[in-house]
Amino acid sequence: MYRVLKSISILYKIALLLWPLFCKAADSTILNGSSVFSQAQLQAFNIFDSDRPTQITARSFLCLPFFRVFNVELRADLQLAADEEIAVSGDHPALGAWSIAKALTLRAQNKQRSKWYLRRWICASHRVYYRYLIYARTPAGDRVLRRWEGQQVARMLQTYEIYRSPGVDIFGEAYPRSVGGGHSLERGWLQREYVIELKFIWQRHLLLAGLANPQQKLRLKLRTLGVLDNALIEVSRYAYNRSSFRPQGRQGIRYAPGAIVIFRISQALDVSNAFGLSVYELDAEGQLPLGEAYILPEQLRGSRGILQLAIQGQVTQQVIGQLTLPYLVVRPMPNAASSNLRFSFQRYWPNNWPTLDVGNRGLGSSHQAIVENTIESYLAVTRAKGDMVHLDVQLTRDYVPVIWRGFGFYTTSRTNTQPVEDRFDLRYVLIQELSYAELKASRVFILKRWTLQEYTHLNVRNVSQMQRLFPKLSEVYEALPKTLGLVVGVKWPQLMVSGDLESTQALNKNVFVDRILEVTAHYGCGRPLIFTSFDADICTMMRLKQTAFPVMLMTTGRTDIWDAYMDLRTQTFLQAVNFAESAELLGTAAHVQNFEQRQKLVDLGLDLMQVVFIWGSDLQDAQQLELFRAIDVTGLIYDRIDRVGPANWKRAPFFQAPQLLEVFGGQCVAIGNSTTVPGAKPTKPTVWPKMRK
Numbered sequence: 001m002y003r004v005l006k007s008i009s010i011l012y013k014i015a016l017l018l019w020p021l022f023c024k025a026a027d028s029t030i031l032n033g034s035s036v037f038s039q040a041q042l043q044a045f046n047i048f049d050s051d052r053p054t055q056i057t058a059r060s061f062l063c064l065p066f067f068r069v070f071n072v073e074l075r076a077d078l079q080l081a082a083d084e085e086i087a088v089s090g091d092h093p094a095l096g097a098w099s100i101a102k103a104l105t106l107r108a109q110n111k112q113r114s115k116w117y118l119r120r121w122i123c124a125s126h127r128v129y130y131r132y133l134i135y136a137r138t139p140a141g142d143r144v145l146r147r148w149e150g151q152q153v154a155r156m157l158q159t160y161e162i163y164r165s166p167g168v169d170i171f172g173e174a175y176p177r178s179v180g181g182g183h184s185l186e187r188g189w190l191q192r193e194y195v196i197e198l199k200f201i202w203q204r205h206l207l208l209a210g211l212a213n214p215q216q217k218l219r220l221k222l223r224t225l226g227v228l229d230n231a232l233i234e235v236s237r238y239a240y241n242r243s244s245f246r247p248q249g250r251q252g253i254r255y256a257p258g259a260i261v262i263f264r265i266s267q268a269l270d271v272s273n274a275f276g277l278s279v280y281e282l283d284a285e286g287q288l289p290l291g292e293a294y295i296l297p298e299q300l301r302g303s304r305g306i307l308q309l310a311i312q313g314q315v316t317q318q319v320i321g322q323l324t325l326p327y328l329v330v331r332p333m334p335n336a337a338s339s340n341l342r343f344s345f346q347r348y349w350p351n352n353w354p355t356l357d358v359g360n361r362g363l364g365s366s367h368q369a370i371v372e373n374t375i376e377s378y379l380a381v382t383r384a385k386g387d388m389v390h391l392d393v394q395l396t397r398d399y400v401p402v403i404w405r406g407f408g409f410y411t412t413s414r415t416n417t418q419p420v421e422d423r424f425d426l427r428y429v430l431i432q433e434l435s436y437a438e439l440k441a442s443r444v445f446i447l448k449r450w451t452l453q454e455y456t457h458l459n460v461r462n463v464s465q466m467q468r469l470f471p472k473l474s475e476v477y478e479a480l481p482k483t484l485g486l487v488v489g490v491k492w493p494q495l496m497v498s499g500d501l502e503s504t505q506a507l508n509k510n511v512f513v514d515r516i517l518e519v520t521a522h523y524g525c526g527r528p529l530i531f532t533s534f535d536a537d538i539c540t541m542m543r544l545k546q547t548a549f550p551v552m553l554m555t556t557g558r559t560d561i562w563d564a565y566m567d568l569r570t571q572t573f574l575q576a577v578n579f580a581e582s583a584e585l586l587g588t589a590a591h592v593q594n595f596e597q598r599q600k601l602v603d604l605g606l607d608l609m610q611v612v613f614i615w616g617s618d619l620q621d622a623q624q625l626e627l628f629r630a631i632d633v634t635g636l637i638y639d640r641i642d643r644v645g646p647a648n649w650k651r652a653p654f655f656q657a658p659q660l661l662e663v664f665g666g667q668c669v670a671i672g673n674s675t676t677v678p679g680a681k682p683t684k685p686t687v688w689p690k691m692r693k
Contacts (some may be wrong), residue, residue: 008035034656049469065123068157069104071165072132074114076281078171078185081137081232081247086116086171088152089341090404094122096341099193100145103133131152131341132171136269137190139230145188149174149549150344151181152663186344187584189547190332195270196300197328197540198277199221200261201567206279208290208311208321217281219287221252224273225294229266236260238569238578241608245582251287252280260575262582269332272297277323279311289314293323303329303509304537324595328537331510333517333545338672341545344547344666347586349611349634355645356387358487358634360615361405364460364639365448371458373403375479376466384642387654388485388528388635390615393473394492395507399515400436401473405429406494407503410445410452412490420445423452432507439470467693473516482664485528485591485612487637489554490516490542492535495566520549525668528655532589536569540583548671550586552611557594577605587611587635592618595628602631613637 053100089096089103096102104160106116120590122128132155133148133261151157156173175181206218232665234245238260244262255261262380266275276297293309304327311321363370363379363384370377373391381389392405408430412420420426426445432440443456459469465479473488480486490513493503522530532554532671542551555576556562564571569579573595576588587610594602595614605612612629615637622644625636638644655661669675 006440010693014586021499022482033199033550045373045638054317065121067473068120068122070118070130070169071166071295071394072116072171073170074171074658075173076509079251080134081115081136082200084134087133087135088118088130089133089643090128090157091342092122092124092128093126093128094242095118095130097186098342100133100135100143100188100341103135103341107280109440124157126326127686128157128404130157131133132169133188133341135188136232138270139228140192140270141269142192142268143194144268145183145191145199145265147172148188148341148344149528150186151175152343152348153178153181154342168572170513184347186346186547187220187544189339190330190544191336192332192341193266194332195328195330195544196265196294197276197537198263198265199324199326199328199332200259201536201569202324203568204257204323205324206257206311208279209322210320213300215257217254217256218290219252219282220255220263221278221280222265223276226297227278231265234264234266236262236264238575240574240578240604241581243578244535252278254282260578276290276323277309291320300327300329303331303464317359328540329510330541330544333514334543335518336619337671339546339548339670340672343666343670344382345664345670346543346547346584347609348550349586350529351609353634354654355629355633356485357385357641357650358388358390358485358613358615358635358637359384359386359641359645360390360637360639361362361392362389363642364617365405366617366639367642371455371469373405374458374467374469375471375476376464376482378476378484379466381485381641382481383647383657385650386484386641386645388487388639390489391476392489392491393516394431395512395515396434396436396439397432397507398429398435399507399511401438401516401519402431402436402439402470403473403476404431404470404491407491408433409442410447414441414443416456422453422603429504431624434470434503439529442468473519474523477520482527482661483638483653485530485655486524487532487635488516488520490531490533490535490538492533492538494534494570497564497567499567508547509537511540511543513538517549519540521546521673525549525673526661526665527667528660528664529667530586534565534570534688536583539579539585542585542608543585546671548667550591551583552585552587552613554589555591555616557590559593561591561593573601574604576607580605581608586635589611589613589615589635592616599627602628606632609633624665645654 013055043585081425085105087103087105089098091098097509104118106118109115109117131149135143138144149172151174153175172185173183190614192510222233233248235248236243237253253261274297277293279290282289291313292310293311299307307325307327309323312324314321331627359381361372363380365372370380377387393401393403395401408428410426411429412426445452445454445457455469458467493501493505495501506540529549531549531551534554536553539551539553554575555570557573569575573590580588587605602612611634613635614633619638620638627637665677669677
C-alpha cells in the first residue's frame with residue numbers, strides 16, 4: 001500500500017509539472033485535420049481558472065476533461081407523447097446549469113423512444129450533479145417542462161467515474177436505498193404555458209331532458225376545436241390511489257352525479273382554443289351520443305368563474321340540456337423563469353420525522369394575555385418548544401399580504417376620542433376592501449366570547465412591532481427565527497353547500513397567489529414552510545406556479561361545527577386525500593372530528609406517502625395529543641401550546657438542528673433567490689479512482 005501511494009504521489013508531482021505543457025499542446029494538437037478539443041470545449045475546461053487565467057494552480061490540475069455517456073431508459077408504465085423529448089441538466093455549465101432552456105437533449109435509440117443516450121465532454125474539478133427531464137415545445141419554440149426527476153438528492157457523477165462504464169439510468173429512479181432517493185417524478189411548474197381546469201366538483205352539474213335515470217352513468221370527452229391540436233388534455237377521476245392526472249382515453253371518462261372529474265388543459269401563453277365537451281350514455285350496445293357543449297376562449301375570463309352552457313343534441317342540434325361548469329385558469333408567475341431544477345420541495349417531508357407540534361395562530365384565540373396572529377404570539381411558541389406555527393394571510397386592496405384570521409373586522413367611522421356605545425355604531429369591513437394605509441388607520445373591534453372588545457391600541461404605528469395587529473407577511477418572516485417552521489394558510493372565501501358565499505372576494509386570484517409567493521421567495525425562503533388553504537384551487541395554483549414550497553389542503557371534512565362547502569373535494573377526508581394525489585400536493589390537514597371514532601383513517605393519507613396534519617380546538621388534552629402521536633400523524637395544530645404542549649418533555653424544537661436548516665436553504669436556490677445554499681459546506685474534490693481491494 002505504501003508503494004502504491006508513493007507512486008501516486010510521484011505521478012501527481014510529474015503531472016503538475018507537465019500540466020502547462022499539456023494545456024499548451026491541447027490548443028495545437030491536430031488529429032485527422034481537426035483539433036482534439038473544440039474552442040467551446042477548451043473554454044469549458046478553463047472556466048474554473050477564469051479568475052486567475054495566467055496562474056497555474058492545483059485547482060487547474062483538478063479540472064479533468066472526460067467523456068461522459070448518458071444512458072437512460074423509461075419505465076414500462078411511462079410513455080412519451082409525440083412532441084416530447086428527454087434532456088439532462090445539471091450544476092455544471094456544460095449541462096446547462098440547471099436551466100430548462102439550456103438542458104442537453106438526448107437522442108432516441110429505438111423506435112419506441114424508450115431508450116435515450118447522449119455523449120458529452122465535461123471538465124470538472126469536483127462531483128457533478130444532474131437530473132433527467134421531459135419537455136415539449138410551444139408553437140414559438142420555447143421549451144415546456146412536463147416531468148422531471150424530483151429526488152431531494154440529484155444524480156451524482158464523481159470525477160473518478162471516468163474510469164467506469166456509465167451504465168444505464170432508469171428515468172425517475174435514483175438512489176433507491178438512500179434518504180431522499182427512490183422513485184420521484186414531478187410535474188413541471190408553469191413558465192411558457194398556462195393551465196385551464198374544467199371541474200365537476202359539485203353534486204350535480206348536468207341537466208338533460210329525456211334522461212330516464214338522473215343517476216345514469218355517462219361518459220365525457222373533451223376535444224379541441226382548433227385546426228392545430230396544440231393543447232395537452234389530461235383528466236382525473238377521483239378514486240383512492242388512482243386519482244392522478246393522465247392522458248384522456250379515446251372513449252373519454254366515466255361520470256355519474258357525485259363523482260369528481262377534472263379536465264386539465266395545458267397550452268402555450270399565446271394559444272387560445274375552443275373546446276367541445278361530448279356527453280355519451282352507456283347502454284348494453286356501447287356508447288350512445290347524447291349531445292355536446294361548446295366552450296369558447298372569450299368565456300374563460302379572469303382566473304375563475306362558472307360557465308352556463310347549453311347542451312346541443314348530436315343529430316338535431318337542438319338544446320337538450322344545460323351544463324353548469326366551474327373553471328380555473330392558472331397562469332405562470334411573472335418571474336417563473338428564475339426557478340430552476342436544482343431542488344424540489346413539493347413532496348419533501350421524510351416519514352421518519354417525529355410528530356410535530358404546531359401552535360395555532362401562535363398561542364391561539366383562547367389565550368388571555370397575548371392576541372393571536374401577532375409576532376409576540378408566534379415567538380411564544382418557540383419558548384413552549386413548539387416546532388411550527390400556523391398563521392393566516394390575505395391581501396389588502398393594494399395587494400399587501402397581511403396576517404389576520406377572519407375575512408374582516410368590525411370598525412367605526414368615529415374618531416378615537418369618540419366612544420362606541422353599542423354594536424349598532426359598528427360596521428363590518430373586509431380586508432380586501434381597504435388599502436394597507438387605510439387598514440392601519442382603522443379602529444379595530446373583535447367579537448370575543450359574544451362581546452365586542454376594542455383593540456385599536458394595537459393598530460397604531462408607534463406600538464411595539466411584536467404586538468401589532470395586521471403585521472405584514474414580510475415582517476413576520478424577518479422577525480421569526482428560521483428554526484421555527486411555518487404553516488402559512490392562504491385565506492379565500494368558499495361557496496357553501498347552501499349556495500351562499502362565506503364572504504366576497506374581488507381580487508384577481510392569480511395576482512393574489514403571485515404576490516404571496518413573491519414575498520415568500522424574497523423574505524421567507526430557507527426555512528421549513530408549508531402553504532395551505534381551505535380553497536382547493538388555491539392549492540392547485542400554489543403547486544403549479546413553483547417548486548420550492550410544498551402545499552397541502554386544509555379541510556373541515558365531516559364535522560358538526562360548520563356547514564359543509566359545496567366543493568366535494570373538501571367534504572370528506574378521503575376526497576381530500578384523493579385531491580392531494582391528483583394535484584401532487586404534500587398532503588392534507590383535516591379537522592380532528594374526522595378521526596375521533598376512526599383514528600386509523602389517518603392511514604389513508606400516510607399509506608400514499610402524504611403528510612397528515614390534524615387541527616381543531618378539541619385538541620386541548622395532552623392525553624389526546626399522545627393518542628395521535630402514537631399513530632404517527634405528521635403534525636398537530638392546536639391552541640394553548642404553552643399549556644398542553646411539549647415543553648415538559650421535549651429537549652428542543654425539531655428544526656433547531658443546523659443540518660435541517662442547510663437542507664431547507666435549497667429553497668432559496670430553487671426559487672431563484674440565491675445561487676448557493678446558505679451554510680452549505682463546499683463540495684470536496686474527488687479525483688483519483690478507487691483502488692481495487
